[in-house]
Amino acid sequence: MTQLTRSWLVMSMVVITVALVLAVAPGLPRPVWLVLIMAASFVKARLVLLDYLELRHADEWRVGAMAALVALLLVMAALAAMA
Amino acid sequence: MAKKGLPGNSLIWILIVSEVLVFALGLVAFLVMRLLHLREFQAASHLLHAGAGTLSMALLLTSGYLAAIAQSNSQQGGQSRSRLLLILAALLGVLFLALKAMEYSDLWNRGVAFEGSQFFTLYALITGFHAAHVAFGTGLLLVVSLRPTLEHVEPSVAFWHMVDLVWVLVFPVLYLVPR
Amino acid sequence: MKYQSQKVALAYFACAMILFAAQVTFGLVLGYIYVAPNFLSELLPFNIARMIHTNALVVWLLLGFFGASYYLIPEETERELHSPKLAYIQLVLLMVGASAAVIGYLFRIHEGREFLEQPLWVKLGIVVAALIFLYNVTMTVLQGRKTVITNVLLLGLWGIALFFLFSLYNPANLTVDKMYWWYVVHIWVEGVWELVMASVLAFMMLKLTGVDREVVEKWLYVIVALALFTGLLGTGHHYYWIGTPGYWQWIGSIFSALEILPFFAMVMFTFVMVWKGRREHPNKAALLWALGCSVLAFFGAGVWGFMHTLAPMNYYTHGTQVTAAHGHLAFFGAYVSMNLAIITYAMPYLLGRRPYNQVLNMASFWLMASGMSFMTFTLTFAGVVQTHLQRVLGQGFMDVQDQLSLFYWMRLGSGVVVVLGALLFIYATFVPRREVIETVNPAAAPAE
Numbered sequence: 102m103t104q105l106t107r108s109w110l111v112m113s114m115v116v117i118t119v120a121l122v123l124a125v126a127p128g129l130p131r132p133v134w135l136v137l138i139m140a141a142s143f144v145k146a147r148l149v150l151l152d153y154l155e156l157r158h159a160d161e162w163r164v165g166a167m168a169a170l171v172a173l174l175l176v177m178a179a180l181a182a183m184a
Numbered sequence: 185m186a187k188k189g190l191p192g193n194s195l196i197w198i199l200i201v202s203e204v205l206v207f208a209l210g211l212v213a214f215l216v217m218r219l220l221h222l223r224e225f226q227a228a229s230h231l232l233h234a235g236a237g238t239l240s241m242a243l244l245l246t247s248g249y250l251a252a253i254a255q256s257n258s259q260q261g262g263q264s265r266s267r268l269l270l271i272l273a274a275l276l277g278v279l280f281l282a283l284k285a286m287e288y289s290d291l292w293n294r295g296v297a298f299e300g301s302q303f304f305t306l307y308a309l310i311t312g313f314h315a316a317h318v319a320f321g322t323g324l325l326l327v328v329s330l331r332p333t334l335e336h337v338e339p340s341v342a343f344w345h346m347v348d349l350v351w352v353l354v355f356p357v358l359y360l361v362p363r
Numbered sequence: 364m365k366y367q368s369q370k371v372a373l374a375y376f377a378c379a380m381i382l383f384a385a386q387v388t389f390g391l392v393l394g395y396i397y398v399a400p401n402f403l404s405e406l407l408p409f410n411i412a413r414m415i416h417t418n419a420l421v422v423w424l425l426l427g428f429f430g431a432s433y434y435l436i437p438e439e440t441e442r443e444l445h446s447p448k449l450a451y452i453q454l455v456l457l458m459v460g461a462s463a464a465v466i467g468y469l470f471r472i473h474e475g476r477e478f479l480e481q482p483l484w485v486k487l488g489i490v491v492a493a494l495i496f497l498y499n500v501t502m503t504v505l506q507g508r509k510t511v512i513t514n515v516l517l518l519g520l521w522g523i524a525l526f527f528l529f530s531l532y533n534p535a536n537l538t539v540d541k542m543y544w545w546y547v548v549h550i551w552v553e554g555v556w557e558l559v560m561a562s563v564l565a566f567m568m569l570k571l572t573g574v575d576r577e578v579v580e581k582w583l584y585v586i587v588a589l590a591l592f593t594g595l596l597g598t599g600h601h602y603y604w605i606g607t608p609g610y611w612q613w614i615g616s617i618f619s620a621l622e623i624l625p626f627f628a629m630v631m632f633t634f635v636m637v638w639k640g641r642r643e644h645p646n647k648a649a650l651l652w653a654l655g656c657s658v659l660a661f662f663g664a665g666v667w668g669f670m671h672t673l674a675p676m677n678y679y680t681h682g683t684q685v686t687a688a689h690g691h692l693a694f695f696g697a698y699v700s701m702n703l704a705i706i707t708y709a710m711p712y713l714l715g716r717r718p719y720n721q722v723l724n725m726a727s728f729w730l731m732a733s734g735m736s737f738m739t740f741t742l743t744f745a746g747v748v749q750t751h752l753q754r755v756l757g758q759g760f761m762d763v764q765d766q767l768s769l770f771y772w773m774r775l776g777s778g779v780v781v782v783l784g785a786l787l788f789i790y791a792t793f794v795p796r797r798e799v800i801e802t803v804n805p806a807a808a809p810a811e
Contacts, residue, residue: 105256107225109249113242125362137358145245145352153248153345154200155191162190173208173353180215181361184222198585202592202621209617300609305610 108152115141132182139178148172196339200276200346203317209312211357213305218362221302228303229362237359240280241351244318244337247276248348251325251341252343266337269328275342279321284315307324309356314350321347364712366437368444373713375430375473382423383699387782389416394778397771407469414468414480419477420694422461425523427452428559430497432516434709435566436500440454440507445499453495458489476540478548479530486530493524497632504733511580512562512569519558526550538606545601552698553597553664557590557625560660560701561737563631565709567653572640575694582632597622600672604681612674619672623665626657626697633657648710648724652704655732659696667692667739679754681743684767685746692739695731703788710792723791725787730784739776741776745770 119141122129129137151157151168190197218225254264254269291304321344328336364370391414396402396409437444444450464485473480481489489750497520504513529546565583599615632653644650667689671680679688711718745767747778752763767784 105249109245112245116242118240118243119360121233123201123234123238130190135361138360142352142356145241147249149245149352151346151350153252153348154342174264176356177211177215177353177361180212180219181357184219198588199592202589202624204623206617209620210613212616213613253690298606306613309610309613322575345685 105152108148112145112148115144126184135178135181139174142173143170143174146174185307189355191229192338194344200342200349203346204350204353207314207353210306210310210313211353213359217302217306219359225302225362226306228301230360231285231291231294232307232359233290234359234363235356238284240283241355243276243280244348244351247273247280250343251344251346253342254332255337258332258334263332265330267329270325271338274322274325274329277344278319279304279324280318281315281322284311284318290337301361310354310358314347314354317347317350326335364713366443368447368450368662369434369437369709370713371447371450371454372430372709375426375433375709376713377793378454379423379426379430379702379706380793382419382426382461383785384415384789386419386423387778387785389419390776391775391782392773394773394775396767398775400457411468411471414473415465417478418464418468418480419461420699422457424456424698424702426457427706428520428523428563431548431559431563431702431705431709432496432500432520434713435563436513436516439510439513439566440504442503442507444691445502445506450494453492453499453710456488456492456495457675458647460485460492463574465587474533475648476530476533476544476724479544483531489527490524490531491492493527496516497521497524510576510798511583512565515558515565516562516584516588519562522555523551526555533603541605542602542607545598549598549601550595554591556592556698560656560697561586561590561625563627563701564653564657564704566598566651568633568636568640568705570708571642571646571650571653572636574636574639574641574704578639579636582628582636585633586625586628589628591619592623593618593624600674600677603674603677603719616673620669622672623661623669626661626665629657629803630661633802646708646718646721648707648718648721648728649704651725652700653706655701655728656696656704659692659732659735660699661696663689663694663739664698667743679750680746681747683753684742685750685751685770688739688742688746692735693744695735701734706792714795716795719795720791723787727784727788727791730787732784733783734777734780734784736780738774741770741777743775 119138122137147167147170150170151163156163156166204262205257217363227323242324250269254273257263257266257269263306298304324340374474392403393412393416395589396404397551400409417538433444464473464481467482467485468480472482473796478514479486498521501517504517528546529543531572532543534540534543561583567580568574595618596614597619600619602615621630628663634657637650637654671677671685671689675698693806707724749763752758752766753760
C-alpha cells in the first residue's frame, strides 16, 4: 500500500469518526468536542499538505507549512473556546 | 522519490498560500463575529447540515486522492489511466457542487436571508468563494484531462488539493464550532 | 542608448517634468489655502486648484510610463520602435489635451467627477493617444524579442487603457456611478499600475545589479501574481459606504489587507537583487531612487493603506486627513519615485553623457523623501485628531479644521521642501554640470 493510499484511508477514518461522534453523542462537553474537531482538522490538513501536496520530503518547506498550520489551528481553537 | 525543495511550480505555491491566507482571514473573522453574536451564531448553525458538510469533505478528499494518483500516472507515462482518474476526480467535484447547491436552496427555502445576518453573510461568502474554486478546479481538471502530461497535470492538481485543504479548515469552523 | 528610437523617451520625460513642476506648485498653493482659506478664492478656488494638482500628477506619471516604455522596449525587444513618428504625434496629442483641460478648468469647464473631470473630448483624445501608444509598443514587441519584462509591461499598459474606458460611462445612479468610477481609479493605482511599476523596477534591477534575467523574472511573476490576486477584489475596500451590499465590507477588508504583500515583495526583490548583484553600475542615484521607490511604496501604499483599510476602522477615518496622508506617500513612493528612478537611469544615455550630478540628484531624493515623509506624519496626526474630534466627539467639520491649523502649517513647510527637491531634481537631471560632460561615444571615448 502506498503512502498516498494510507493517507486517504486515515483521512477517511477521521471523517467517519467525527461524523459518528456527532451522530451518537451530540451532547459532548464543549472542550472535548473542540479538541476532537481541531485534532481531526490537524490530521487531515497535515496529510493533505504532506502527501497530496507532496511536502513530505521538502524539508524546511514542510516545517514551515506545519508551523503555519499549527499556528492557525491554535488561533482558531482559542477563538472557538472563548465564551 | 526523495524530492528536496518545493515540489512543482513555485507560482502555484504563491497562489495556494494567498488563497489559504484569504480563507484563514475569513475564518478568523467568522470566529470573532461569533464571539460578538453568540446567540445568533448558535441558532443559525443548527440550520446548516453537518451531514452534508461531512459528505462534502469525503467527496473532496477522495477526489484529491484520485487526482494525486492521476498525477503519479502522468509522471510514469500512463496518460490514458491518468485521464480517467482526472475525469473521475472532476465528477466528484461536480457532486460536491450539486450538494452545495442543495444546501443553499434548502436554506433559501427555509427563509434564510444572506444579507442582514452576520452568520449567513459570512457563511455565503466563505462557502461561495470556496465553491467558486471548486467549480474552477473541476473545469481545470477536465481541461488538463485532454492532454494529461505531467507539466499540465501537476499545477492543476496542486490547485485542486488547495481546494481540499481549504474545506478541511472551513468545514469545522462554519459547521461544527458554533453549535 | 543602443537604439536611436529610444530618444523618443527624452521628449516624454521633459514634458513629464514640466507637468511635475506644475503639479507640485499647485500643491504648494493648495497647502497655503489650507492655512489661509481666502487665498485666491475668486481666481483659483480650492476645487479647481486641486483638480489641476491631481490631474497633472496622473498625466505626468502616465507620460513617465510612456517614456519608460519607449526607452526600455527597444532594449528588451532588441529592435527599433515600430514608429517614432507616431510616438511624437501621441505626445503632442496628450500635451494639447492636458493643456486644454487645465485652461478649461481655470474657466470652470469640467465634468465634476473627481479625478475624471476632463471634458468628454479630452477623454476621447486620451483614448486615441492610448490606442496609438498601444499599437506602437505592441507592434514593436510582436516583431522583436519577447521577455517577461515586456509581457508584464504590456499587460499593465493594456490594462490602463482598458480600465480607462469606464471613465466614459457615467450612470445616473450615484452608487453605480461610484462602482465604475473605482474601476478606473482603484484598478489603475492598485492593479495595473503596479504591473508597470514592477516591470520597470525589474528592468532597472537587471541593468543596475547585473543579476541573471531568470532570477528577476521569477520575482516579477511573484509580484504580478500577488498584485492581481489582492488588488482586483481589493477594490471592495471602496465599496463600504457607497450604497453597495454589506458583504463588500468583508471582501474589501480581507483582500485589501493583503494588498501589502506585493509591495513587501517589491522591497524584498529590490534589496535581494542589490545584495546579490555583481555589477557596480556608476549610476548610484538611479539605484537610490529604485530602492527608495520600493521602500516608500511599501510604507505609503502598504502600511498607510492598511492603517485605514479595514471596514470598522474606515468607518471612522473615511475621508479624513488620514486618507490624504496615505494618498501622498503612496503616490510619491510608488509612482513618482519609480518615474524619477527610470528618468535618473535613462537621462545620461539619452543625452549621451556619463551619469552626472549624482550628488545633487541624491540630495533631491533625500529632500523630497524626507519632505514627503514629514508631510505624511503631519497629515496622519491631523487625521487622527480630526477623526476623534469630528467622528467620535461629533464636532462640526469647520470647527475641527480650525483646530488642525498647526498641522496644516507644518504640512505647508514640508511641501516647500518637496517643491525645492523637485526643482533640484529637474535641474540635476536636465542641466548637466559642464566639467563632468564627456561623451561616451565608444569611438571617441578613451579605452579604460
